[in-house]
Amino acid sequence: MDRRIWLLTGAQFAAATGAYAFTGLIARMAEDLGVSLATAGQLAAFYALTFALAGPPIAAATARLDRRWLLTVGLGLVGLLNLLTAAVPDFGTALGLRVVTALAAALVLPAVAASMLVPPEQRGRAIATVMAGLTLAFSLGIPLGTAIGGMVGWRGTFLFSGVLAGVAALAVRIGLPPLPSTDRGGAGSLGIALKPAVLAVLGTSFLAFAGLFCIAAYLGPIVTATTGIEGSGIGAVQVFVGLGSLVGIGLGGRMAERRGPGLPVVLYIVLALALVGYSALLAAPAAFWHVGPLCLLVFLGSASLFALAPMVQARLMGLAPQDRSVALALNGAVILAGQGVGAGYGGLVLATGGLAWTGLAGAMLALAGAVLARRAFR
Numbered sequence: 001m002d003r004r005i006w007l008l009t010g011a012q013f014a015a016a017t018g019a020y021a022f023t024g025l026i027a028r029m030a031e032d033l034g035v036s037l038a039t040a041g042q043l044a045a046f047y048a049l050t051f052a053l054a055g056p057p058i059a060a061a062t063a064r065l066d067r068r069w070l071l072t073v074g075l076g077l078v079g080l081l082n083l084l085t086a087a088v089p090d091f092g093t094a095l096g097l098r099v100v101t102a103l104a105a106a107l108v109l110p111a112v113a114a115s116m117l118v119p120p121e122q123r124g125r126a127i128a129t130v131m132a133g134l135t136l137a138f139s140l141g142i143p144l145g146t147a148i149g150g151m152v153g154w155r156g157t158f159l160f161s162g163v164l165a166g167v168a169a170l171a172v173r174i175g176l177p178p179l180p181s182t183d184r185g186g187a188g189s190l191g192i193a194l195k196p197a198v199l200a201v202l203g204t205s206f207l208a209f210a211g212l213f214c215i216a217a218y219l220g221p222i223v224t225a226t227t228g229i230e231g232s233g234i235g236a237v238q239v240f241v242g243l244g245s246l247v248g249i250g251l252g253g254r255m256a257e258r259r260g261p262g263l264p265v266v267l268y269i270v271l272a273l274a275l276v277g278y279s280a281l282l283a284a285p286a287a288f289w290h291v292g293p294l295c296l297l298v299f300l301g302s303a304s305l306f307a308l309a310p311m312v313q314a315r316l317m318g319l320a321p322q323d324r325s326v327a328l329a330l331n332g333a334v335i336l337a338g339q340g341v342g343a344g345y346g347g348l349v350l351a352t353g354g355l356a357w358t359g360l361a362g363a364m365l366a367l368a369g370a371v372l373a374r375r376a377f378r
Contacts, residue, residue: 002117005129007175008110011071012133013141014168015108018082018101018161019047020137021145025154032154033091040091043098048340050102052333056190058106059329063185067113072173074107079165086158112324115317116179123317128253128310135249135306139242182322189326197319198327200376204264205312205331206338207369211271212305213342214362215278216241218350219298225355226281226290240295244302252307261377264311267304268370274301275366278359315377 022029023044030040062070081101088094110133114126141164149157183189192198215222223234255263277297281290316327342362349361 002126004117004176005114005126007171008071008114008117008130009133009136011075011108011110011168011172012130013137014075014133014161014165015078015105016134016137017141017145018078018165019105020044021142021161022149022154022157024142024146025149025157028149029094029154033088033094035091043095046095047098047102048336050099051106052336054103055106055329055332056193056326058103059109059325060185060189062107063183063189063323063325064181067109067116067179067181068172068176069178070107071110071113071176072169074104075165075169075172077101077104078108079162079169082158082162082165086155086162106329109325109328111313111328112183113176113179115324116182117176124255124310124314125253127313127317128249131306131310131313132246132249135242135245138245139239181325183325184322185325189323192320192323192326193330195319197376198316198330200372201312201315201319202330202334204268204308204369204373204376206334206341207365207372208268208271208305208308209335209338210342210345211275211362211365211369212301213339214346214349214358214365215275215301217339217343217346218355218358221355222278222282222358223294224286226284226286226294227288228286229288229291237291237295237298240298241302244299245306247299248303248306248308249310251303252310255307255311261374264308264373264377265370267308268366268373271301271304272363272366272370274304275359275363279356279363280359282356282359311377 026040026043027037029043030037033040078101081097081104085094085097085101088097110130111127114130115123118126145157145160148160149155193202219238220234223237224230227237229237274297277293277300281294281297284290312331313328316331317324320327342365345361345365346358349357
Protein backbone atom coordinates (compact mmCIF):
# COMPACT_ATOMS: atom_id res chain seq x y z
CA MET A 1 0.00 0.00 0.00
CA ASP A 2 1.20 3.53 -0.81
CA ARG A 3 3.23 4.89 2.12
CA ARG A 4 1.77 8.34 1.52
CA ILE A 5 -1.44 7.01 3.10
CA TRP A 6 0.26 7.66 6.42
CA LEU A 7 0.30 11.39 5.63
CA LEU A 8 -3.47 11.21 5.35
CA THR A 9 -3.62 9.33 8.64
CA GLY A 10 -1.72 12.24 10.16
CA ALA A 11 -4.19 14.67 8.61
CA GLN A 12 -7.09 12.77 10.21
CA PHE A 13 -5.22 12.73 13.53
CA ALA A 14 -4.61 16.49 13.44
CA ALA A 15 -8.19 17.37 12.47
CA ALA A 16 -9.77 15.17 15.16
CA THR A 17 -7.36 16.36 17.84
CA GLY A 18 -8.14 19.97 17.02
CA ALA A 19 -11.85 19.26 17.23
CA TYR A 20 -12.00 17.91 20.78
CA ALA A 21 -8.68 18.38 22.61
CA PHE A 22 -10.11 21.28 24.62
CA THR A 23 -13.02 19.29 26.08
CA GLY A 24 -10.95 18.00 28.99
CA LEU A 25 -10.42 21.60 30.12
CA ILE A 26 -13.95 22.85 29.58
CA ALA A 27 -14.41 23.70 33.27
CA ARG A 28 -11.36 25.97 33.24
CA MET A 29 -12.55 27.64 30.06
CA ALA A 30 -15.96 28.28 31.60
CA GLU A 31 -14.41 29.87 34.66
CA ASP A 32 -11.95 31.99 32.71
CA LEU A 33 -14.55 33.21 30.18
CA GLY A 34 -17.19 33.86 32.84
CA VAL A 35 -19.87 31.40 31.74
CA SER A 36 -21.47 28.32 33.28
CA LEU A 37 -20.17 24.83 32.58
CA ALA A 38 -23.35 24.01 30.66
CA THR A 39 -22.89 27.07 28.46
CA ALA A 40 -19.23 26.25 27.79
CA GLY A 41 -20.28 22.76 26.75
CA GLN A 42 -22.03 24.29 23.76
CA LEU A 43 -18.61 24.78 22.15
CA ALA A 44 -18.48 21.05 21.41
CA ALA A 45 -22.19 20.79 20.63
CA PHE A 46 -22.18 23.64 18.10
CA TYR A 47 -19.05 22.25 16.46
CA ALA A 48 -20.65 18.83 15.98
CA LEU A 49 -23.95 20.28 14.78
CA THR A 50 -22.27 22.61 12.28
CA PHE A 51 -20.09 19.80 10.94
CA ALA A 52 -23.07 17.47 10.54
CA LEU A 53 -25.33 19.99 8.79
CA ALA A 54 -22.76 21.78 6.64
CA GLY A 55 -20.55 18.82 5.76
CA PRO A 56 -22.56 17.38 2.84
CA PRO A 57 -23.26 20.74 1.09
CA ILE A 58 -19.61 21.78 1.47
CA ALA A 59 -18.49 18.42 0.09
CA ALA A 60 -20.80 18.87 -2.91
CA ALA A 61 -19.58 22.41 -3.53
CA THR A 62 -15.89 21.46 -3.40
CA ALA A 63 -16.07 17.96 -4.92
CA ARG A 64 -14.38 18.95 -8.19
CA LEU A 65 -11.34 20.53 -6.55
CA ASP A 66 -7.95 18.87 -6.33
CA ARG A 67 -7.86 16.83 -3.11
CA ARG A 68 -4.31 17.82 -2.14
CA TRP A 69 -5.16 21.49 -2.46
CA LEU A 70 -8.40 21.03 -0.50
CA LEU A 71 -6.70 19.13 2.32
CA THR A 72 -3.95 21.72 2.56
CA VAL A 73 -6.40 24.61 2.71
CA GLY A 74 -8.72 22.84 5.15
CA LEU A 75 -5.95 21.86 7.55
CA GLY A 76 -4.36 25.29 7.25
CA LEU A 77 -7.64 26.98 8.15
CA VAL A 78 -8.21 24.57 11.06
CA GLY A 79 -4.74 25.42 12.34
CA LEU A 80 -5.20 29.18 11.99
CA LEU A 81 -8.64 29.15 13.63
CA ASN A 82 -7.37 27.14 16.59
CA LEU A 83 -4.55 29.65 17.05
CA LEU A 84 -7.08 32.50 16.97
CA THR A 85 -9.24 30.69 19.52
CA ALA A 86 -6.26 30.60 21.88
CA ALA A 87 -6.48 34.41 22.08
CA VAL A 88 -10.26 34.93 22.41
CA PRO A 89 -11.38 37.57 24.93
CA ASP A 90 -14.89 36.18 25.55
CA PHE A 91 -17.16 33.19 25.11
CA GLY A 92 -19.12 34.61 22.16
CA THR A 93 -15.96 34.95 20.08
CA ALA A 94 -14.88 31.44 21.03
CA LEU A 95 -18.25 30.01 19.98
CA GLY A 96 -18.13 31.81 16.64
CA LEU A 97 -14.64 30.53 15.94
CA ARG A 98 -15.65 26.94 16.78
CA VAL A 99 -18.49 27.16 14.25
CA VAL A 100 -16.11 28.46 11.55
CA THR A 101 -13.56 25.77 12.50
CA ALA A 102 -16.20 23.10 11.92
CA LEU A 103 -16.82 24.54 8.44
CA ALA A 104 -13.09 24.37 7.70
CA ALA A 105 -12.86 20.81 9.07
CA ALA A 106 -15.58 19.77 6.61
CA LEU A 107 -12.99 20.31 3.87
CA VAL A 108 -10.73 17.65 5.38
CA LEU A 109 -11.80 14.29 3.91
CA PRO A 110 -8.56 12.29 3.80
CA ALA A 111 -10.35 8.99 3.05
CA VAL A 112 -11.33 10.35 -0.37
CA ALA A 113 -7.70 11.20 -1.13
CA ALA A 114 -6.64 7.76 0.14
CA SER A 115 -8.98 6.04 -2.30
CA MET A 116 -7.30 7.95 -5.14
CA LEU A 117 -3.79 6.83 -4.20
CA VAL A 118 -4.38 3.07 -4.22
CA PRO A 119 -5.96 0.53 -6.60
CA PRO A 120 -9.54 -0.54 -5.81
CA GLU A 121 -8.50 -3.83 -4.18
CA GLN A 122 -6.51 -1.88 -1.54
CA ARG A 123 -9.16 0.75 -0.87
CA GLY A 124 -10.52 -0.87 2.27
CA ARG A 125 -7.11 -1.12 3.90
CA ALA A 126 -6.28 2.46 2.93
CA ILE A 127 -9.51 3.79 4.43
CA ALA A 128 -8.94 1.77 7.61
CA THR A 129 -5.40 3.14 7.92
CA VAL A 130 -6.67 6.71 7.59
CA MET A 131 -9.41 6.02 10.14
CA ALA A 132 -6.72 4.87 12.58
CA GLY A 133 -5.80 8.56 12.79
CA LEU A 134 -9.15 9.18 14.43
CA THR A 135 -8.53 6.45 16.99
CA LEU A 136 -5.04 7.79 17.69
CA ALA A 137 -6.49 11.24 18.20
CA PHE A 138 -8.77 10.00 20.97
CA SER A 139 -6.17 7.76 22.58
CA LEU A 140 -3.11 10.02 22.19
CA GLY A 141 -3.70 13.45 20.64
CA ILE A 142 -6.62 14.60 22.79
CA PRO A 143 -5.09 13.38 26.10
CA LEU A 144 -1.80 15.07 25.12
CA GLY A 145 -3.62 18.32 24.36
CA THR A 146 -5.41 18.09 27.70
CA ALA A 147 -2.11 17.47 29.51
CA ILE A 148 -0.53 20.51 27.84
CA GLY A 149 -3.53 22.62 28.82
CA GLY A 150 -3.28 21.33 32.37
CA MET A 151 0.28 22.67 32.57
CA VAL A 152 -0.01 26.01 30.76
CA GLY A 153 -3.76 26.71 30.65
CA TRP A 154 -6.56 25.92 28.21
CA ARG A 155 -5.24 28.41 25.67
CA GLY A 156 -2.15 26.22 25.36
CA THR A 157 -4.38 23.36 24.16
CA PHE A 158 -5.62 25.46 21.24
CA LEU A 159 -2.05 26.51 20.43
CA PHE A 160 -1.02 22.86 20.37
CA SER A 161 -3.98 21.96 18.12
CA GLY A 162 -3.24 24.85 15.78
CA VAL A 163 0.43 23.97 15.35
CA LEU A 164 -0.43 20.29 14.83
CA ALA A 165 -2.90 21.11 12.04
CA GLY A 166 -0.41 23.49 10.46
CA VAL A 167 2.30 20.82 10.39
CA ALA A 168 -0.18 18.35 8.87
CA ALA A 169 -1.11 20.89 6.17
CA LEU A 170 2.56 21.40 5.29
CA ALA A 171 3.22 17.65 5.20
CA VAL A 172 0.26 17.05 2.87
CA ARG A 173 1.33 19.88 0.57
CA ILE A 174 4.89 18.57 0.29
CA GLY A 175 4.31 14.82 0.48
CA LEU A 176 1.28 14.24 -1.73
CA PRO A 177 1.08 14.55 -5.51
CA PRO A 178 -1.70 16.57 -7.13
CA LEU A 179 -4.93 14.58 -6.89
CA PRO A 180 -7.41 15.91 -9.46
CA SER A 181 -10.93 14.98 -8.47
CA THR A 182 -13.12 12.70 -10.55
CA ASP A 183 -16.27 13.53 -8.56
CA ARG A 184 -19.02 15.36 -10.43
CA GLY A 185 -19.85 17.79 -7.58
CA GLY A 186 -22.60 20.36 -7.54
CA ALA A 187 -26.12 20.14 -6.20
CA GLY A 188 -26.74 16.96 -8.14
CA SER A 189 -24.29 15.11 -5.89
CA LEU A 190 -26.59 15.61 -2.92
CA GLY A 191 -29.17 13.51 -4.73
CA ILE A 192 -27.31 10.33 -3.76
CA ALA A 193 -28.87 10.78 -0.30
CA LEU A 194 -32.16 9.72 -1.88
CA LYS A 195 -30.85 6.52 -3.48
CA PRO A 196 -32.29 3.49 -1.63
CA ALA A 197 -28.98 1.60 -1.72
CA VAL A 198 -27.07 4.54 -0.22
CA LEU A 199 -29.79 5.18 2.36
CA ALA A 200 -29.62 1.55 3.45
CA VAL A 201 -25.87 1.73 4.06
CA LEU A 202 -26.20 5.05 5.89
CA GLY A 203 -28.96 3.47 7.99
CA THR A 204 -26.64 0.68 9.12
CA SER A 205 -24.06 3.27 10.19
CA PHE A 206 -26.69 5.22 12.12
CA LEU A 207 -27.99 2.13 13.93
CA ALA A 208 -24.50 0.95 14.89
CA PHE A 209 -23.51 4.24 16.52
CA ALA A 210 -26.93 4.81 18.07
CA GLY A 211 -26.89 1.32 19.58
CA LEU A 212 -23.44 1.63 21.13
CA PHE A 213 -23.99 5.18 22.39
CA CYS A 214 -26.96 4.02 24.46
CA ILE A 215 -24.14 2.67 26.63
CA ALA A 216 -21.07 4.71 25.67
CA ALA A 217 -22.64 7.99 26.78
CA TYR A 218 -23.06 6.56 30.28
CA LEU A 219 -19.93 4.40 30.53
CA GLY A 220 -18.63 6.17 33.66
CA PRO A 221 -21.74 5.48 35.76
CA ILE A 222 -21.90 1.94 34.32
CA VAL A 223 -18.33 1.20 35.44
CA THR A 224 -19.16 2.38 38.95
CA ALA A 225 -22.48 0.54 39.09
CA THR A 226 -20.98 -2.79 37.99
CA THR A 227 -17.57 -2.74 39.70
CA GLY A 228 -17.68 -0.04 42.37
CA ILE A 229 -14.71 1.69 40.71
CA GLU A 230 -14.76 5.50 40.67
CA GLY A 231 -12.55 8.38 39.57
CA SER A 232 -9.33 7.61 37.70
CA GLY A 233 -10.07 3.87 37.70
CA ILE A 234 -12.79 4.51 35.11
CA GLY A 235 -10.08 5.67 32.70
CA ALA A 236 -8.40 2.27 32.93
CA VAL A 237 -11.58 0.63 31.64
CA GLN A 238 -11.92 3.26 28.90
CA VAL A 239 -8.51 2.22 27.54
CA PHE A 240 -10.26 -0.84 26.11
CA VAL A 241 -12.30 1.46 23.85
CA GLY A 242 -9.07 2.45 22.12
CA LEU A 243 -7.72 -1.09 22.00
CA GLY A 244 -10.96 -2.40 20.54
CA SER A 245 -11.10 0.34 17.94
CA LEU A 246 -7.57 -0.39 16.72
CA VAL A 247 -8.27 -4.11 16.40
CA GLY A 248 -11.62 -3.41 14.73
CA ILE A 249 -10.18 -1.00 12.18
CA GLY A 250 -7.51 -3.55 11.27
CA LEU A 251 -10.12 -6.27 10.79
CA GLY A 252 -12.50 -4.02 8.87
CA GLY A 253 -9.76 -2.81 6.57
CA ARG A 254 -8.78 -6.35 5.58
CA MET A 255 -12.37 -7.41 5.02
CA ALA A 256 -13.81 -4.24 3.48
CA GLU A 257 -13.57 -5.46 -0.10
CA ARG A 258 -15.26 -8.79 0.60
CA ARG A 259 -18.63 -9.17 -1.06
CA GLY A 260 -21.83 -10.08 0.71
CA PRO A 261 -23.54 -9.19 4.00
CA GLY A 262 -22.22 -12.12 6.03
CA LEU A 263 -19.45 -10.37 7.98
CA PRO A 264 -21.35 -7.10 8.62
CA VAL A 265 -24.31 -9.07 9.97
CA VAL A 266 -22.01 -11.05 12.28
CA LEU A 267 -20.44 -7.83 13.56
CA TYR A 268 -23.86 -6.36 14.33
CA ILE A 269 -24.76 -9.51 16.25
CA VAL A 270 -21.49 -9.29 18.22
CA LEU A 271 -22.32 -5.66 19.02
CA ALA A 272 -25.82 -6.65 20.16
CA LEU A 273 -24.47 -9.44 22.37
CA ALA A 274 -21.97 -7.07 23.95
CA LEU A 275 -24.76 -4.61 24.73
CA VAL A 276 -26.88 -7.38 26.27
CA GLY A 277 -23.86 -8.26 28.37
CA TYR A 278 -23.86 -4.77 29.88
CA SER A 279 -27.44 -5.25 31.02
CA ALA A 280 -26.57 -8.64 32.52
CA LEU A 281 -23.74 -7.10 34.57
CA LEU A 282 -25.90 -4.17 35.63
CA ALA A 283 -28.64 -6.53 36.82
CA ALA A 284 -26.20 -8.16 39.29
CA PRO A 285 -24.84 -6.59 42.51
CA ALA A 286 -21.64 -4.59 42.00
CA ALA A 287 -18.46 -6.62 42.43
CA PHE A 288 -14.83 -5.87 41.68
CA TRP A 289 -14.40 -9.11 39.73
CA HIS A 290 -16.81 -7.66 37.14
CA VAL A 291 -13.87 -5.59 35.86
CA GLY A 292 -12.71 -8.45 33.60
CA PRO A 293 -16.06 -9.12 31.90
CA LEU A 294 -16.75 -5.39 31.64
CA CYS A 295 -13.43 -4.71 29.90
CA LEU A 296 -14.18 -7.57 27.49
CA LEU A 297 -17.59 -6.05 26.69
CA VAL A 298 -16.05 -2.60 26.14
CA PHE A 299 -13.45 -4.15 23.83
CA LEU A 300 -15.98 -6.20 21.82
CA GLY A 301 -18.40 -3.29 21.40
CA SER A 302 -15.67 -0.93 20.21
CA ALA A 303 -14.03 -3.55 17.95
CA SER A 304 -17.27 -4.48 16.21
CA LEU A 305 -18.25 -0.85 15.66
CA PHE A 306 -14.88 0.16 14.21
CA ALA A 307 -14.67 -2.98 12.07
CA LEU A 308 -17.94 -1.92 10.47
CA ALA A 309 -16.78 1.66 9.83
CA PRO A 310 -14.31 1.03 6.93
CA MET A 311 -16.75 -1.48 5.42
CA VAL A 312 -19.44 1.20 5.37
CA GLN A 313 -17.12 3.78 3.82
CA ALA A 314 -15.82 1.39 1.17
CA ARG A 315 -19.39 0.35 0.33
CA LEU A 316 -20.49 3.97 -0.02
CA MET A 317 -17.60 4.74 -2.34
CA GLY A 318 -18.54 1.74 -4.46
CA LEU A 319 -22.16 2.86 -4.67
CA ALA A 320 -21.28 6.48 -5.46
CA PRO A 321 -17.97 6.48 -7.39
CA GLN A 322 -18.60 9.99 -8.72
CA ASP A 323 -19.84 11.36 -5.41
CA ARG A 324 -17.34 9.99 -2.90
CA SER A 325 -16.89 13.25 -1.02
CA VAL A 326 -20.61 13.74 -0.51
CA ALA A 327 -21.11 10.09 0.44
CA LEU A 328 -18.47 10.26 3.17
CA ALA A 329 -19.74 13.62 4.38
CA LEU A 330 -23.24 12.16 4.66
CA ASN A 331 -21.83 9.25 6.62
CA GLY A 332 -20.09 11.68 8.99
CA ALA A 333 -23.36 13.49 9.55
CA VAL A 334 -25.18 10.21 10.15
CA ILE A 335 -22.55 9.10 12.67
CA LEU A 336 -22.97 12.30 14.67
CA ALA A 337 -26.74 11.92 14.49
CA GLY A 338 -26.46 8.32 15.68
CA GLN A 339 -24.32 9.32 18.62
CA GLY A 340 -26.79 12.01 19.65
CA VAL A 341 -29.90 9.88 19.18
CA GLY A 342 -28.29 6.94 20.96
CA ALA A 343 -27.31 9.06 23.95
CA GLY A 344 -30.78 10.61 24.08
CA TYR A 345 -32.53 7.26 23.72
CA GLY A 346 -30.31 5.75 26.40
CA GLY A 347 -31.06 8.66 28.71
CA LEU A 348 -34.79 8.21 28.21
CA VAL A 349 -34.53 4.49 28.98
CA LEU A 350 -32.37 5.23 32.01
CA ALA A 351 -34.90 7.72 33.36
CA THR A 352 -37.87 5.41 32.90
CA GLY A 353 -36.47 1.93 33.50
CA GLY A 354 -33.04 2.33 35.08
CA LEU A 355 -29.45 1.89 33.97
CA ALA A 356 -29.73 -1.88 33.51
CA TRP A 357 -32.13 -1.46 30.55
CA THR A 358 -29.80 0.74 28.48
CA GLY A 359 -27.86 -2.23 27.15
CA LEU A 360 -31.00 -4.00 25.97
CA ALA A 361 -32.22 -0.81 24.35
CA GLY A 362 -28.96 -0.49 22.42
CA ALA A 363 -29.03 -4.19 21.47
CA MET A 364 -32.43 -3.70 19.82
CA LEU A 365 -30.95 -1.02 17.58
CA ALA A 366 -27.92 -3.20 16.77
CA LEU A 367 -30.19 -6.11 15.79
CA ALA A 368 -32.16 -3.75 13.55
CA GLY A 369 -28.82 -2.86 11.98
CA ALA A 370 -28.12 -6.55 11.35
CA VAL A 371 -31.44 -6.91 9.53
CA LEU A 372 -30.78 -3.82 7.42
CA ALA A 373 -27.19 -4.93 6.69
CA ARG A 374 -28.49 -8.03 4.92
CA ARG A 375 -29.91 -5.70 2.28
CA ALA A 376 -27.33 -2.90 2.39
CA PHE A 377 -24.27 -5.11 1.81
CA ARG A 378 -25.91 -7.51 -0.63
